[in-house]
Amino acid sequence: MEARLLERGKTSGRADDNIESIRKRFLTFHQESRPVVERFQADGRVVRIDAEQHRDDVWRDVQALFGPSVVFVLGGPGSGKGTQCTKIAESFGYVHLSAGDLLREERAREGSEYGELINSYIKEGKLVPVEITIELIKQADAMVKFGWEGGRYLIDGFPRSFDNLKGVSEATVCPEFLTH
Incomplete structure (x- = not known):
């Protein structure tokens, strides 16, 4: 994901698509957001999609949902x-x-x-x-x-x-x- 965000940063114009900000965002995700995902998962309310596939395959899986x-x-x-x-x-x-x-x-x-x-x-x-x-x-x-x-x-x-x-x-x- 880090490599993907760095690549996106070359054209996105987003100030937070740099290595320092990306790593902080990952840390925040793991500390703050991941527990929410885990709670939803424990409640049986999470559906996972393999985002490492080609984007057309990811879109196919999203459409199915x-x-x-x-x-x-x-x-x-x-x-x-x-x-x-x-x-x-x-x-x-x-x-x-x-x-x-x-x-x-x-x-x-x-x-x-x-x-x-x-x-x-x-x-x-x-x-x-x-x-x-x-x-x-x-x-x-x-x-x-x-x-x-x-x-x-x-x-x-x-x-x-x-x-x-x-x-x-x-x-x-x-x-x-x-x-x-």
Whole structure:
């Protein structure tokens, strides 16, 4: 880091990019700031990124942390998922996507590719195939409509089974969908 700061000092115009100031800044960091980092780390609130990589690789790792956020909200029927998701969306700026609402909208949509199939599964009390639910989540009516990049999404009522979970793991259109 010292070498990096000295190199930066050649063009930065910063008065503190000299060897004496840099070493004082390191000492201050270790005495004052590092304990804060250690406290956050003990609380499980630190994510480390290898800053010795090429800067494009560092940026890729940073983007992964601040990219889209997907939170799956699960619970039994009547557990208040929808109510709490509405409050979270209003309070924290998430987009609330209800898997059940998306399925109902698709069933009601005239000319729906999936409507009859969804109806038959629901009539039998079975879960709709994961591929259909994921497709509805990713369609223009959902994440694409709201802008995937940097989006914050609550997906209410999905995944509902290990088959659904496996389907999420195999999704390919939005790879970020898998990592949050």
